[in-house]
Amino acid sequence: MELYVHFPFCAQKCRYCDFASYPGQAHLMEPYADTLLREASFFAQEVQSPISTVYFGGGTPSLLPVPTLTRLIQGLKEILPLGEVQEWTVEANPGTLTLPWLEAARQGGVNRLSLGMQAAQPRLLSLLGRIHSFQQVQSSVDLARKAGFENLNLDLIFGLPTQTKAEWQETLEAAFSLDIQHLSAYGLIPEPGTPLLDDLDAGKLALPAVEEEREMYDMLLQFTAKQGLEQYEISNFARPGYACQHNIGYWRQAPYLGLGVSAASMLLRTGSAPGMTYLRRTNTRSLQDYLSGMQNHAPDPQEEELISPADARFETMMLGLRMNAGVSEEGFARLHGISLDSCYGDRLRQLQSRGLVYQKDHAWRLTRQGMDLQNMVLVDLMDD
Ligand code: SF4
Numbered sequence: 001m002e003l004y005v006h007f008p009f010c011a012q013k014c015r016y017c018d019f020a021s022y023p024g025q026a027h028l029m030e031p032y033a034d035t036l037l038r039e040a041s042f043f044a045q046e047v048q049s050p051i052s053t054v055y056f057g058g059g060t061p062s063l064l065p066v067p068t069l070t071r072l073i074q075g076l077k078e079i080l081p082l083g084e085v086q087e088w089t090v091e092a093n094p095g096t097l098t099l100p101w102l103e104a105a106r107q108g109g110v111n112r113l114s115l116g117m118q119a120a121q122p123r124l125l126s127l128l129g130r131i132h133s134f135q136q137v138q139s140s141v142d143l144a145r146k147a148g149f150e151n152l153n154l155d156l157i158f159g160l161p162t163q164t165k166a167e168w169q170e171t172l173e174a175a176f177s178l179d180i181q182h183l184s185a186y187g188l189i190p191e192p193g194t195p196l197l198d199d200l201d202a203g204k205l206a207l208p209a210v211e212e213e214r215e216m217y218d219m220l221l222q223f224t225a226k227q228g229l230e231q232y233e234i235s236n237f238a239r240p241g242y243a244c245q246h247n248i249g250y251w252r253q254a255p256y257l258g259l260g261v262s263a264a265s266m267l268l269r270t271g272s273a274p275g276m277t278y279l280r281r282t283n284t285r286s287l288q289d290y291l292s293g294m295q296n297h298a299p300d301p302q303e304e305e306l307i308s309p310a311d312a313r314f315e316t317m318m319l320g321l322r323m324n325a326g327v328s329e330e331g332f333a334r335l336h337g338i339s340l341d342s343c344y345g346d347r348l349r350q351l352q353s354r355g356l357v358y359q360k361d362h363a364w365r366l367t368r369q370g371m372d373l374q375n376m377v378l379v380d381l382m383d384d
Contacts, residue, residue, distance in 0.1 A: 002249045003051045003080065005036060006260035007058040008287055011096065015129035015199075016157075018191035020262035020285045021059040028287060032260075033068050035294045037075040039259050042294075046267050047257060050084040053246035055091075056110075062092035066104045073108035080257075082109070087245045089114055089153075094140040095132035102147035112244070113144050114153040114184075120174035121167055124160055127205075129195070134174055141178045151242055153182035158220065159213040160188055161196075161205035168216045172223045181242040185220050186235050187213055214372060233323045234371055251319040253312070253335065258283070261290045266307075275309030275336045309336065313343055317381050321357070321374065326365030340364070347381055 009029060010021040054076075064072070076082060089112040090105055102113075119125055120134045137154070144152060154175045158168050175183060188207070190197040199205045208216070221231065229237040233251065236244065250256065255278065258265040264282045282303040284290050293300050307315070313336050320327035332340040348364050351357045356370035356377050370377055 001047055001049050001051050002246055002254055002256040003054045003076075003082075004246075004256055004258040004263055005054070005056050005061075005076075006258065006263040006283075007032075007056060007061040007064065008261040009058065009063050010060045011063065011093070012129065012131050015127070016188065016190065016194055016196040017129075018194055019059065020287075022287055025287060026063065028291065029064055029068055031291055032287075033064070033072045033075075035291055036072060036259050037079065038294050040076055040079045043257055043259070043265070044079050046265075047080055050081045051257075052084065052086050052254075053249060054082065054085055054088040055246045056089065057091050059091075060093045060096055061090050062096045062101060066101050069101065070104050070108060073105075073110075077109075085109060087112055087151075089244070089246060091116070092140065093132065094136040097140045097143055099143050099147060102143055102149065106148050111149070112151040112153065113149045114155065114182075115140055115144075117154045117171075117175060118157050119160065119163070119167070120171040124163060124167065127161065127196075128157070138178065141180075151182070152178075152180050153184060153244070154178070154180050156183065156185040157188050158185060158216040159208055161200065161207055163208060163216075165212070165216060165219065168219060169223075172220065176223075176227050182236070182238045182244060183224060183229060184236050187217065217372075231324055234366075234374070248323070251323050252331070253316060253319065261285060261287050262302075269306065275338065276312040277309055278307050278312065280305045280307055312336065313338075314382065317344060318378055321364070321366050321370075321377065324365065326360075326363040328361075328363040330362065344381060351377055351380055 006020065008020045008022055009025055010023050012023050013021065088110045090110050091114045093116050115137060117134070117137045118128055118130055122133060125133065141152060156171060156175060190200055190207070196205070200207065224231060224237040229239055231237050232243045233247070236247065238244070253266070253276070255266050255268045257267070260283065262283055262285045264280060267279045267281065269277045269279050281301045284293065284300070284302045316332055316335060317327055327340065329340045348357055351370070352359065355367055356373060357364055358367055366374060366377065
């Protein structure tokens, strides 16, 4: 079982962001921590096995005051089985970190730090509405090392409006000058309702051509390989032994409990049909509704959906094909009690003949072309 905790607080809203994150709400951090603990107590009976990974995401968890962070970690440990956690990640924003905060997190058991760097150039950081400079990324990494963090991730975005390939190369070089263990790099997807998409729609900005974005992705693959990082998922690269276990669990459909605003949970259920059935439950995106909804009663989910065995099988394909290890025949049969070949064999062989997937060591994987066209692959794997 895995645990995700969402922190919806940010110093400023980035121009591309559609996460549940709200600036100007710092006064609600204390009641928010109390509410998280109440929610953890409410769902504690859903946690049937020790929690192996924890992820504090956001928003900006690093904005929490040190005493609140310490109290929250301690409280969660009292409520949930956190004695065997292998990996505990906290997301942080450069420009918000201090040594006492990092030391408190380390002391509480956090052993992985994920920093949002995004780009190296001041003009691109400003176009994204980020609050920090690359120099602040450097000093955050220095502080993290001082506090004893040995497992550091940086997040980058490519395919930005006006971004050149030379700038992307410079960003990659800057990131690797910091001796990181892990890199997550995503192509920009302009989201509805964001100022960045408004500017694109209004013609004030333009995205790079699809071909240029593909070239940036190829640069990423080549650069990370040269630096000794292994690609283990479409957008994720790690030194040996540093792949993010929390995300791998998610892509392998390990059950997880999500606490906080907008957090999703995947809770196993026994269905009447054979195979895996689970409940997907998503909390409200509204900070006020979350706080008031948890006052006296169980939190009202924004969405609750029972995932059928057939949908769970498709999710295995959708999530598993993102990973370089692909979808293994053995893993599929163990999860669903039915063979991969009987469900998807014909369609996979069709896709293989088009050069989009291949089979190796009893697992189906995307080819390089398949990575670019993964949506097309998934459409072909959907049930009619
Ligand atoms: S720091 Fe992250 S969560 Fe906060 S506004 Fe920026 S992108 Fe969104």
